[in-house]
Amino acid sequence: MKLTQEQIIFIDSILILNGIKFDDIKLEMMDHIASEIEILMDENELSFDENFKLVLEKWSEELQPSSSFFTGINVSYPKIILEKKLVLVKKQMLFGFLSSIVALLVFMSLTEFFDAKIITNNFQVGARYVFVIGYLLLIFNTIRIWRSKLNTSFYMNHKSRLTVYISMIYPFCFINTTPTLLHNQVLFVVLSTFMLFHLLFSSQLALKHFQFEKKLSNS
Structure with missing residues (x-):
């Protein structure tokens, strides 16, 4: 089931709230998340919100704030970034x-x-x-x-x-x-x-x- 424009905008806003503010990474994640939600909505009878929570939970580790010596230990980024x-x-x-x-x-x-x-x-x-x-x-x-x-x-x-x-x-x-x-x-x-x-x-x-x-x- 194809997602609506409103649902895409909602995913975008959640990614921004989780620190994904760079357009290239955000677009890449949105493509993956939207595709996974569409597949789930074809396979089950759950709502968009319920399927979104399932997919977001799968991606939660990638969104965890992380830091590294190479990028500055005082600065944290979502793990994927x-x-x-x-x-x-x-x-x-x-x-x-x-x-x-x-x-x-x-x-x-x-x-x-x-x-x-x-x-x-x-x-x-x-x-x-x-x-x-x-x-x-x-x-x-x-x-x-x-x-x-x-x-x-x-x-x-x-x-x-x-x-x-x-x-x-x-x-x-x-x-x-x-x-x-x-x-x-x-x-x-x-x-x-x-x-x-x-x-x-x-x-x-x-x-x-x-x-x-x-x-x-x-x-």
Whole structure:
């Protein structure tokens, strides 16, 4: 039995009351919950309210407030949102770490043939251009997202990183001094690569927001 528009709105309001405020996650949960209710209403003679309670009880664990060290132990989210955040954070950390290792291996290999300070200086110049491009994309995407009427988990993750990205502007874009000691050069290359990856990763989050926005407009 197909649910009415009023019943869909009711499900939406209950999800919001349970902390599901991001449109992409809310839509995904609404699709699942509505489908399960429709199946139950075809299989039994219970009312919508009774079937809704049965389905909501099934989803109750996913709606429990939860927190994690990776997202801040003082901040809690419904479990389903926290799990999605953790997957994103761990994926970002892993790829950032792997990118840094690759950059380190390339750097150490090049030092066998060239002066380490020259390599670091060239890396510094190249990284600065990439940082500038990354910040231009960050500004452009942030303005576009702010103008959007949607509140997605991608926007939340993008916004939560803005302070970190802004704090990186001065050391990576305006400090021209090249480290002279090898261990400082290694640290600079590894840290710069890791932060560069994180900055460019923000564009992927913005892209996912825009893709969801386009999906809704086409539906």
